[in-house]
Amino acid sequence: MESVDLIYRGIFILVIFGITLLIATYSTYFERKIAAFIQDRVGPNRAGPFGLLQPLADAGKLFFKEEFIPAKANKALFIIGPGIAMLVAGMSSAVIPFGDMLLVGGREIWLQAIEVNIGVLYVFGIVSLGVYGLMIGGWASNNKFSLLGAIRAASQNISYELAMGLSLIAVIMMTGSLSLREIAEQQQGFNWNIWYQPLGFILFLVCAFAETNRTPFDLPESEAELIGGYHTEYGSMKLGMYLFAEYINIFVVSAVMSTLYFGAYNFPFMENLRSAISDPVLANNVVTIVGVAVMFAKIFAFIFFFMWVRWTLPRFRYDQLMKLGWQILIPLAILNVVLTGGAILLKDYLF
Amino acid sequence: MENLFYFLASLTLLCALMVVISKNPVHSILFLIITFFTISAHYILLNAQFLAVVNIIVYAGAIMVLFLFVIMFLSVGKNERDLETSAMTKVAGTIAGGLLFVVMFAALKDAHVGTFDAENYNSQIGMVENLGKVLYTKYLLPFELASVLFLVAMVGAVMLGKKETGERHF
Numbered sequence: 329m330e331s332v333d334l335i336y337r338g339i340f341i342l343v344i345f346g347i348t349l350l351i352a353t354y355s356t357y358f359e360r361k362i363a364a365f366i367q368d369r370v371g372p373n374r375a376g377p378f379g380l381l382q383p384l385a386d387a388g389k390l391f392f393k394e395e396f397i398p399a400k401a402n403k404a405l406f407i408i409g410p411g412i413a414m415l416v417a418g419m420s421s422a423v424i425p426f427g428d429m430l431l432v433g434g435r436e437i438w439l440q441a442i443e444v445n446i447g448v449l450y451v452f453g454i455v456s457l458g459v460y461g462l463m464i465g466g467w468a469s470n471n472k473f474s475l476l477g478a479i480r481a482a483s484q485n486i487s488y489e490l491a492m493g494l495s496l497i498a499v500i501m502m503t504g505s506l507s508l509r510e511i512a513e514q515q516q517g518f519n520w521n522i523w524y525q526p527l528g529f530i531l532f533l534v535c536a537f538a539e540t541n542r543t544p545f546d547l548p549e550s551e552a553e554l555i556g557g558y559h560t561e562y563g564s565m566k567l568g569m570y571l572f573a574e575y576i577n578i579f580v581v582s583a584v585m586s587t588l589y590f591g592a593y594n595f596p597f598m599e600n601l602r603s604a605i606s607d608p609v610l611a612n613n614v615v616t617i618v619g620v621a622v623m624f625a626k627i628f629a630f631i632f633f634f635m636w637v638r639w640t641l642p643r644f645r646y647d648q649l650m651k652l653g654w655q656i657l658i659p660l661a662i663l664n665v666v667l668t669g670g671a672i673l674l675k676d677y678l679f
Numbered sequence: 680m681e682n683l684f685y686f687l688a689s690l691t692l693l694c695a696l697m698v699v700i701s702k703n704p705v706h707s708i709l710f711l712i713i714t715f716f717t718i719s720a721h722y723i724l725l726n727a728q729f730l731a732v733v734n735i736i737v738y739a740g741a742i743m744v745l746f747l748f749v750i751m752f753l754s755v756g757k758n759e760r761d762l763e764t765s766a767m768t769k770v771a772g773t774i775a776g777g778l779l780f781v782v783m784f785a786a787l788k789d790a791h792v793g794t795f796d797a798e799n800y801n802s803q804i805g806m807v808e809n810l811g812k813v814l815y816t817k818y819l820l821p822f823e824l825a826s827v828l829f830l831v832a833m834v835g836a837v838m839l840g841k842k843e844t845g846e847r848h849f
Binding site: 402405444445446449450452453456457459460463464467475478479482483485486489506 | 705709712728729732733735736739740741744745747748751752806807808
């Protein structure tokens with residue numbers, strides 16, 4: 329790789345990281361605004377116009393609060409816990425194709441941080457590591473409510489990971505590739521995977537809610553039963569990092585869902601737009617930039633959906649959660665794999 | 680590249696040692712997780728990305744979470760002092776470990792070093808596609824037998840776990 333490419337990659341990774349943090353920051357603001365809208369309240373409106381500076385005010389407050397560590401806590405792990413949650417959350421956006429290719433001065437610029445031929449598995453691997461931050465923090469707090477939260481997080485994560493992996497297998501069988509960029513390219517125009525994999529998408533969506541610990545699956549931190557779950561003993565920015573990691577996870581999982589099922593940067597009539605502009609370089613760049621905008625629109629739609637569900641549905645009971653994961657989602661996911669395989673064979677046989 | 684390998688190898692050995700040395704079982708598990716990560720890094724150095732990621736998904740992401748889960752349950756309210764081992768166990772452990780070392784030494788004594796042939800080496804051999812082709816053509820029977828073995832183990836675990844009071848299963 330040339331040094332120019334390396335510099336470009338470095339800049340792109342920093343930009344993606346910045347965008348991830350920015351979106352996570354403002355997710356906290358929009359979460360409160362949407363909650364206020366659904367509950368017929370006003371929501372934060374004091375700091376700045378429309379309360380837009382509220383996330384900064386919150387961050388300032390969290391940074392200046394006292395760093396409190398319980399006396400009998402495992403000090404090192406207590407500090408490492410939120411760090412791991414944050415690190416793991418920030419890792420998976422590296423393989424997501426946020427856009428197609430830009431042509432600048434004869435140079436091809438791919439709008440993706442790293443292209444690996446195992447992109448889907450990479451995301452899946454990072455998702456499966458997400459629970460460590462919660463478990464380590466919950467255990468290190470030396471508090472039985474935190475420990476219960478940590479144990480709930482672990483068993484919930486393991487249970488829903490299986491159904492998530494099985495629903496991914498159907499997509500991989502269809503596209504024949506593990507690379508996220510290739511999966512995105514195959515959904516040209518309006519040929520999105522959601523039309524072929526509606527059941528798989530619903531399974532993936534439910535598992536995504538469970539893996540990000542969002543309502544109705546936020547049992548690890550259910551305040552009515554466990555005070556605060558795994559972050560009961562946390563305060564100041566360490567608590568802030570746990571909450572922040574949750575929003576980063578929502579962003580990443582929304583991006584993954586848009587890529588796998590909703591055509592990533594593809595939009596209807598993109599070929600018409602491409603042929604409408606005579607200069608091929610300009611046409612390519614216009615289509616790519618519109619594609620990036622479309623990708624982010626899809627991501628924001630999913631983030632909104634996450635918040636909408638949070639303020640609409642009540643929390644599951646823990647035994648219901650386990651029953652749903654093992655007795656409903658996994659058999660449905662296996663059925664989906666079998667149906668997809670059958671459909672692929674039938675298509676070969678008929679056409 | 681070579682320096683990277685030596686760095687990774689020493690890190691792996693250090694973490695593996697810490698797994699055995701740590702007094703706190705939770706620390707042992709965490710060091711074991713780091714060991715799995717360094718092993719995955721070795722796979723990436725060998726250009727075997729699929730193995731690296733699957734190693735992380737299966738071991739670090741699933742099995743170790745369960746280990747941590749069980750140890751967290753078991754070691755509630757126990758201090759490090761309670762986990763003292765008797766002198767007998769220490770002697771037995773030393774002998775067993777020493778014997779294992781002898782076996783390893785005997786096995787690796789005659790191993791050939793430097794058989795790597797950079798000219799004829801196919802760097803794409805560790806990619807998913809090649810691995811899948813080899814597994815489903817050349818090694819199809821062992822692969823399928825291994826999956827049947829896993830299924831049997833799974834059914835067995837369910838049977839053992841399902842036992843309730845006053846209920847006969849066999």
